[in-house]
Amino acid sequence: MAKNNKSLKSMLFLAPTLIFLISFSIILFAFDMAINRYTTSRVYEKIDEEFKEYDFFYDEDNADHIVPSSVDEYEFIIPIHSFLIDENNKLLFPDNQWTLQNEYYVAKEVRDYIVEKNINLNDGKIKKITVGDNTYMVQSKKYVGKYDGIFVIKSNMENKDYMLVAYAEITPMQDFVKFLTKILIIVTVISATIGVFAIFIVIRSIDKSLSNVKKYIIGVGKRKKVSVNSDVVHYKEFEEVIETVENMSNMIDESEMIQKKFFQNASHELRTPLMSIQGYAEGLQLGVFKDKDKSLNIIVNEVNKMSELVNQMLQLSKLDDYEMKREVVDLSFEINNCIDSVRSIAVKNNISIDVFPIGNLKILGDEKQLESAFLNILINAVKYAKSKITVTMKKEMENSIIVISDDGIGINEKDIGHIFERFYKGENGNFGIGLAISKEVIERHDGTISVFSKEGEGTTFEIKIPMLTN
Ligand code: ADP
Secondary structure, eight states: OOOOOOOHHHHHHHHHHHHHHHHHHHHHHHHHHHHHHHHHHHHHHHHHHHHHHHHHHHSGGGTTOOOOTTOOOOOSSSOEEEEEEETTOOEEESOTTSSOHHHHHHHHHHHHHHHHHTOOOTTOOOEEEEETTEEEEEEEEEEEEEEOSSOEEOOSSOOEEEEEEEEEEOHHHHHHHHHHHHHHHHHHHHHHHHHHHHHHHHHHHHHHHHHHHHHHHHHHHTTOOOOOOTTTOOSHHHHHHHHHHHHHHHHHHHHHHHHHHHHHHHHHHHHHHHHHHHHHHHHHHHTOOSOHHHHHHHHHHHHHHHHHHHHHHHHHHHHHHOOOOOEEEEHHHHHHHHHHHHHHHHHHTTOEEEEEOOSOOEEEEOHHHHHHHHHHHHHHHHHHOSSEEEEEEEEETTEEEEEEEEOSOOOOHHHHTTTTSTTOOOTTOSSSOHHHHHHHHHHHTTOEEEEEEETTTEEEEEEEEEOOOO
8 A cells, every 4th residue: 555644643733723724814814805995985985075065165155154964074983184285285274273273283294294205196096194103095186266264265356276185094993903903813812722722632532542443453453352442442433443343353253264164174074085095095005805896996986076075165165266257148048958967867867857948037147157056956856856856947027036846855954954054964965065056156146045845755946046137
């Protein structure tokens, strides 16, 4: 497996921290942008109102100085003021006689700054300036007429240029933003600290659980029984991993046991003919047996038996790792072939084989494997039948059904539940491998095999295999 350098722990730590930092920056940026937008639009609106108010008085018909009711004079969030200067930048209004002295000083300060910095006010655009500790947004408008001490009024007699400069003090707004940003940063730092601490605790317990899971898996790998309780594995997911490993370990144990049993059975089956061969061979060597031919015949028979057993064992073990072919097989054709193979022995033993065939029993499968599965059942039937074997083929829903019956000795109750197990054989049995092979092959074809038997009356095997659907 390719090495992965990314550690889960660092990712668990980095990802939330990054998400936290990014979201905080976005919030701060959005907040800043929203406040700026709000301030600018409010300033535009208010300065516009200021000019409108002045326009109202500029018109000489309204010279009675009555403020129109639509004009909102007070603004607390962003206060708007204005001052009037003449062509030589002389501050005309407010002057040092004006009741609101502070307004006069601020106006003077702003005017001085504009003059000193040579800021062009003629383009009518809003400008942001910082005078001392205060920040203002400034816009100007030119009026031509006669100055009456407070306003410039349209006049035919006198036409001088005046400049009304409206300015909004946005310092309180900026201070407010600064204050909120500070609070936001403090809240973020506190919650980030709590968050990091919480993540740290979670990571520590994940780490502990992981190392316990690791210990458990290593133990299982060494085939030791390790018990894990829920105190050391804190999360459901790790418990699931342990459960899966436990199931896997049980499966391995089971397969080891099957293998062990297989070897035990195989050596047991091989020992009997081997001992017989050894006995006769030694007897011959020592000249104990007078009938040499009989002894040699027994030896040859036992060797044949062993070779047959080894063949069957090989066939069985091949099934475990042999990739099954999936080709179209006509079951009725295959069964007829198998019947033909056993017919000569059946005839020799005076056993009739009645076949009730049906055409087109196509399935997807492995021809060779199926052939050996049916042959094993038919060979047994010929071996145990008294006089008759019946083979019936049927279709039932999407299944093909093969029924093989004989009128033989039947299988007793003690044996019937075990005859498909490897190496299980009845009283007159051979090696006990044939039916195990048949069952495994049929199940590999998604089929089932069942047996019905009555002692002294006969045995019936029913095989069901799903048919090929077009
Ligand atoms: P083997 O035939 O080598 O003993 P099998 O796996 O083919 O092994 O069969 C297992 C056992 O099932 C046999 O030993 C026998 O006792 C019983 N058996 C199988 N088929 C029949 C049958 N048609 N009639 C009676 N008994 C049977």
